[in-house]
Amino acid sequence: MIYLDNAATTFPKPESVYQAVEYANRNLSFNAGRGSYKLAREATKLIDETKGKLLSLVDAPGSAKVVFTPSITIAINEILNGLSLVPGDNIYVSPYEHNAVARTVHLLCKKKNVQVIEIPLDRETLEIDVERLKYLFSKKIPACVCCTHVSNVTGYILPVEQIFRLAKQYSAVTVLDTAQSMGVVEVNAKKIGADFIAFAGHKTLYGPMGIGGFIDVNGIKLNGFIVGGTGSDSLNLEMPEKSPEKHESSSQNIVAIAGLRAALDEVHVKEFYEDEKRLTEYLIQELQKIDDVTLYLPPENVRVGMVSLNVEGYKAEDIGLILDEDYDIAVRTGYHCAPFVHKWLKDEDYAGTVRVSVGRFVRTEDIDSVVRAIGEIVGEI
């Protein structure tokens, strides 16, 4: 199989990640931080070390805390539902959001009577229109701005630093979704201006399934959302007051955390960015040679990791099926859990896009294979 669905889950993982998961599953599957015995303490140490590596990766300020959750979706639910919003508050989201954000803010609207406003795009380039956003903020003051770092549909790298800098002029709470960036695109907590940086272990960080979370950069108070046992202060019906304890109920998934720790040891952001950028541009360059292929491309300087495309005369899904069955190539097709962006891409006739996403272990030959396959499919029309 040629695997080009790395934006869903990166595959394969570094060998050390597999070994760490296997080791922890057999030898360290205990309830960390809640027992007084050696292996429970060892599990706690592993968690603390992993958090330390994440804080280093994003160059976090000393007061920042890492909260582990079982997925980035849960992290985003925990953050957005934890905000102290009042009816009429404006939550800004980009049109590139995943349903982890889009459905969460939609539900918040109904529960708390807040407004969701989409950050405006330039109609031509589909880049964030910073000037119009500036104007919009002045008219409808933002209480919260939640933004993905890299689009999981087009690979567009959003100007989140600019967006959050504007948001902070209104003291809005800023939330960054790094599912498609952390580990490949630089995420610097001191520069980027996000109060909360949500991350997924199993995507660009190359960790295993089952671990995600967020970095609480500035200690902004979040109300409790998911609650449960913390192994601490058990007689208190309130969760502990602060991050990370407040947001880490139930047994920590020490097996997945062990895998993430190993994964973090293998991360070299600059090198990986250059590799993925080279592969992405090569993919684009080769696809552009094929007639009847529509590419949904952000400008060259702000794209990485994946390409969305369609082939004239085919639904996106059909291309996925042919690539799987006739070529053993794995891509993803459809709307990619991103509800807003398709009205900009105007891909409804194809029922979404075919997304080819590269990764650390993708070779130039793999790109050649998928391009050749698409060329053949087009040739058969």
Add this chain to the structure above:
Amino acid sequence: MIYLDNAATTFPKPESVYQAVEYANRNLSFNAGRGSYKLAREATKLIDETKGKLLSLVDAPGSAKVVFTPSITIAINEILNGLSLVPGDNIYVSPYEHNAVARTVHLLCKKKNVQVIEIPLDRETLEIDVERLKYLFSKKIPACVCCTHVSNVTGYILPVEQIFRLAKQYSAVTVLDTAQSMGVVEVNAKKIGADFIAFAGHKTLYGPMGIGGFIDVNGIKLNGFIVGGTGSDSLNLEMPEKSPEKHESSSQNIVAIAGLRAALDEVHVKEFYEDEKRLTEYLIQELQKIDDVTLYLPPENVRVGMVSLNVEGYKAEDIGLILDEDYDIAVRTGYHCAPFVHKWLKDEDYAGTVRVSVGRFVRTEDIDSVVRAIGEIVGEI
């Protein structure tokens, strides 16, 4: 190490569980149900099979659905927060609840202005006082009754069938927490009268960390709580309407599910119950021979899996430390994330209890070792 903390996480797991996790981590870590390629479909098949095994285990009616969540805590949050409650509604919980339930209903009280009522106990035996409960229900009609099956502090097996039968006379929604029972104590969905049966993968089922969920027995509508991408109907900002899709946002942890599937193949409830019962009674019998040890015992016919105790003159935590450091025996000490029961046990002077919990791989010699160790500690006073 002699491991007697099985009520926190069972250890070890069957060899097949370790192998299944290792295999799935290396070969099947894909986003199930969201791709059109072979391995994504294989992941989907694995999930469906695992759900089928769970439904068989509890002899569920044909319409029942399994919802996977990353933990039982999240399952309980999803259920209780999803109920259509109105201010003034009464939620009954037992005094044996874990903070996964206790803190969740406490937060619900504040958010929805509902009342939490503790199910009454018999002062002598600390069993559920069914007669008084009957009276209480008639005075304060239950909207929801949420109950653990087996206490994670004393191993008391609650008469949940009776409790839920009474609750159903008022059409209350019934929720069962089987964290300490499924796989060891019979859970029969057709008999037990629960609308929702929450389960933990990593405890009495002997699966890995990172997987839990609930069985939606009767299709009672739950509102959305945690939301996100489902890989289906992506343009819709609402979650799909029904279980399981409505409650399964974000990538499924296929690695943990593969481990759970293997674990389910090894479950033999009747045999395991008898083994654990024998070990528990032997532990009690031997501990009763030691002076200065207080045992917190439910009646003999309704206890299994663990024993809570204290040693005169020691805090619970100190006993845990001595057992770890001097004897390499792992037990758990303190309040065990169960906030209500300690006022009944009257263990505050000891700051909780020392909990010795048995499991599938505990041998009679292990019981002898912990009893001998406690005897020696007492002898040193």
